[in-house]
Amino acid sequence: MNLLLIGVLLAFIAIGYQLGLKKSRNIAGQGNNSAVLHSRPGYYGSLVALWCGIPSCLIFILWSLFEPMMLSHMVFSQVPADVLSHLDPAGKSVLLDRVKAIASGFGVTDQAQPYELAIAKQYAEALSIGNYAQFVVVISIALAGLVFANRKINKSFRARNYVERMISISLALCSGVAILTTIGIVMSMLSEALRFFHFVEPSAFFFGREWNPGFSTTGNAEGSYGLLPLLWGTILVSIIALLVAIPIGLFIAIYLAEYASPRLRAWAKPTIEILAGIPTIVYGVFALMVVGPFFKMLGDSVGLHINATSALTAGFVMGVMIIPFVSSLSDDIITQVPRTLRDGSLGLGATKSETIRQVVLPAALPGIIGAFLLAASRAIGETMIVVLAAGNSPLLQINPLEAVSTVTVTIVNQLTGDTDFASPQALVAFALGLTLFVITLGLNIVALYIVRKYREQYE
Template identity: 75%
Template sequence: MNLLLIGVLLALVAVAYQIGLRKSLSLSGKGNNSAILHSRPGYYGALVALWCGIPAFLILLVWNIIEPSILQHYILQNVPATIASGLDEAGVNVLVDRVQAIASGFGVTDTPAAYELAAAQQLSNIQQIGNYAKFAVVICVAIGGLLWAKKKISQQYRARNQVEKSINVALILCSSVAILTTIGIVMSMFSEALHFFKFVSPIDFFFGTEWNPGFSTSGNAEGSYGLLPLLWGTLMISAIALLVAVPLGLMIAIYLAEYASPRFRAWAKPAIEVLAGIPTIVYGVFAMMVLGPVFKALGATVGLEINATSALTAGFAMGIMIIPFVSSLSDDIITQVPRSLRDGSLGLGATKSETIRRVVLPAALPGITGAFLLAVSRAVGETMIVVLAAGNSPLLHANPFEAVSTVTVTIVKQLTGDTDFASPQALVAFALGLTLFVITLCLNIIALYIVRKYREQYE
């Protein structure tokens, strides 16, 4: 019913636009001289369409939000009081789901009780009445908005102002959704992290050197919840990734910006950026199946013991993944350095390589630094590569040839399986997520500050 109603509403909105457009054209005179109108004819059509669609869609949205709670109350009213009074919240949800399944015609796996069949019959009747009522109310509101807006159209009516104000409100609402989503994520993690710190001291968590959480059914925090091994593994893998991505990415950016021909650059840069579109699980499988055995064999030839799953394997694969972030951003920044700086250096007798080293790179250094920091934040939050290639060994050591674990891998591990989300074993994932969020947020803020400072200087 909702899809049919939305389709009818969209058709009415299209009709409303045409009605508003035709009336505005009729007001402009026989020669269709729109100069005598305050706004262009399209604004009048858009205004009628907005008045036709927005109130109706808002009523439909509110109706769909409050309808489930009303239906649940109606179901409970048709269930014997002796049964409804003995149900907790989970039992009420199960009963409502069973009655709705029976009413929808799909039924349930077991034989329903007589009171469930009776409640389902009543629910089916009220749903049918409700659907007809919803359809009638929404369509009437849409037609009423159409007629009211059409009546308001005149030569001096400021349709453009109204439409642009509506667009401005819509843009503000879209921005608010993004901001409120971020705030909701942070608050949800923060509240659950506070519950975790009721079981484990923040000092033991942030400064502990051992990670060995115990899983118990008593709800107590057993074992060790030290963050430092996980944080150290995250930083080690990220550092290896940067050692791979920064030199390669920067050299690629310098070549594409300063040496490559326009024809070569036109296909080489998109080809490199394809690496950023490859799913991270593919990089993880590549690291586990190819890079790990290769590093192990190379280590054996020189007398080093390198595990196939290690910080080196995961960091190298992650470095390949973030090369496009470094190269593309650095290339864009280098090309924005004013041509006059290059010409001045060349005019003084410097070679092209000396100009790049002593003029172009110092001028672009703030922006390049911002690109590096953005790549760091991307590496810190990576999960799938580390899950498959790092070895998942939460030990505090400085050997990149051995297995390690990271914050993201531990979050996945703690929330996988049959877990009681009220236990410290699961709540620790929110504390880890909040810590990782703060780290990446700080890196992004620093990077954006540096990039903004660079733009103010050269744009």
């Protein structure tokens, strides 16, 4: 029924647009002389479509939100008091699912109780009536909006002002949704992290040098919850990744921006950027099955012990993954350097390589640093590659050939399996996530500030 209603509503919106367009053109007269109208005919059609669609869509959304609540209230009001008194929230949810299953005709696996059959019958009737009522109300409101907006069309009606105001409000609402979603994510992590700090002192978490959480059924914080080993593992893997990505990515950017022909650049840059579209789980499997064993075999051939799962393996593959971030952003920055700087350097007798080293790169340096910081934040927040390729050894060690554990690996480990989310063993994942969020947010803010300052200088 909902799909049918949405289809009919879209049809009404399309009809409303055509009616508004046609009426405005009739008012404009022969040749569609829109000079006699305050707004162009398309604005009048859009106004009718908006009046037809927005109120009816709001009613449809509100109806869809409140109807399940009203039906649930109706179900529990019909349950016998002696049965309802013995139901906890989980039992009520199970009963509601059983009633819905019986009402839908699928039934339940065991024998349904007589009161369940009676409630399911009433539920099905109420749901059917509600669907038809929703269809009639929404379509009636759409039709009323269509007629109302169509009657308001005349030569002096400011349709453009109304349409642009509605568009501005819609854009502001969309921006608000994005901002509120971000705030909701941060607040949910913050609230759970504060619950964790009731079990563990913040100083012991942020400055602890040992990570060994003990899993218990008592809800106590057994073991050690030191962040430093995980933070160091994250930094070590990220440094290796940047050591791989920054030189290669920067050299690629210099070549594409300064040396490559337009034909080569046209297909080389999109080909390199394909690396950014490969799922990270594919990189992780590649690191685990190919790169790790290759490094181990290479180390054995020279008498050096290298773990197949190590910071080197994870960092190398992660560096390959973020090469497009460095190369693409750096290429865009280098190409924005004014041509006059290059011409002036060449005119003074400098070679092309000298111009690149002494003029182009210094001029583009703020933007390139911003690209490096964005790539660093991407490396710090990576999960699947380090889960499969870095190992799980939360120790403070500087040897990149050994296994390490990162913040993201630990979050996955702490939230895997049957977990009591009220225990410190699970709540620590939110503290780790909040720490990682703050680090990456800081890097992104610094990078965006540097890039914006650069763009203001050359645009």
